[in-house]
Amino acid sequence: MKFFVDTADVAAIAELNDLGMVDGVTTNPSIIAKSGRDILEVTKEICDLVDGPVSAEVVSLDADGMIAEGRKLAKIADNITVKVPLTWDGLKACKVLSSEGTMVNVTLCFSANQALLAAKAGATFISPFIGRLDDINLDGLELIEDIRTIYDNYGFETQILAASIRNANHMSECAKIGADVCTAPPNVIKAMANHVLTDNGLAAFMKDIEKANIKIV
Ligand code: E4P
Numbered sequence: 001m002k003f004f005v006d007t008a009d010v011a012a013i014a015e016l017n018d019l020g021m022v023d024g025v026t027t028n029p030s031i032i033a034k035s036g037r038d039i040l041e042v043t044k045e046i047c048d049l050v051d052g053p054v055s056a057e058v059v060s061l062d063a064d065g066m067i068a069e070g071r072k073l074a075k076i077a078d079n080i081t082v083k084v085p086l087t088w089d090g091l092k093a094c095k096v097l098s099s100e101g102t103m104v105n106v107t108l109c110f111s112a113n114q115a116l117l118a119a120k121a122g123a124t125f126i127s128p129f130i131g132r133l134d135d136i137n138l139d140g141l142e143l144i145e146d147i148r149t150i151y152d153n154y155g156f157e158t159q160i161l162a163a164s165i166r167n168a169n170h171m172s173e174c175a176k177i178g179a180d181v182c183t184a185p186p187n188v189i190k191a192m193a194n195h196v197l198t199d200n201g202l203a204a205f206m207k208d209i210e211k212a213n214i215k216i217v
Pocket residue numbers: 006026027028107127129131132163164165183
């Protein structure tokens with residue numbers, strides 16, 4: 001499973017990238033607004049830092065506007081993925097941009113039918129939002145399973161990019177289901193390293209290290 005980082009925090013991306021944990025990056029208008037940076041400038045900086053796909057989202061609602069913005073974003077770097085919303089206009093923009101050879105990430109996916117349409121429109125990635133479904137008492141992981149089944153039934157090549165990941169459990173569950181990619185904030189990726197038994201075990205070792213004055217010199 002590929003790891004994308006869901007942030008525009010360049011320092012956080014660089015730290016994870018140095019560890020080989022970054023296969024790509026996703027942003028959205030809320031993430032860009034939080035960064036306080038110009039979208040074109042920060043996206044270029046991220047594209048220069050990371051080898052894999054970097055998603056940058058359009059801001060228009062109509063297909064023509066999305067296509068024009070998508071073409072502009074695609075000029076930033078070869079690894080740009082244009083992110084469009086899962087609306088009828090977004091699907092039209094997806095079809096045009098993907099036919100031109102641009103990677104497209106169709107976002108704000110909340111149903112298997114929406115994922116089916118995105119695959120038909122040639123999406124490189126479909127972004128089902130797990131956390132936002134969980135927030136309204138629906139099962140986000142069940143959606144990932146349903147999309148995996150449908151895409152496998154028909155051999156669709158669109159990659160399932162599980163998004164709106166809120167905790168480390170989402171990561172391992174997505175890996176078990178077979179999501180192609182998970183995009184998660186840096187703190188969630190770091191939380192994957194945590195285990196209470198690791199902490200307890202280390203504390204016990206430290207006591208014995210002190211007691212026996214163990215040194216490696
Ligand atoms: C990434 O592509 C999505 O925009 C992001 O994961 C949404 O996450 P949120 O639901 O926590 O805002």
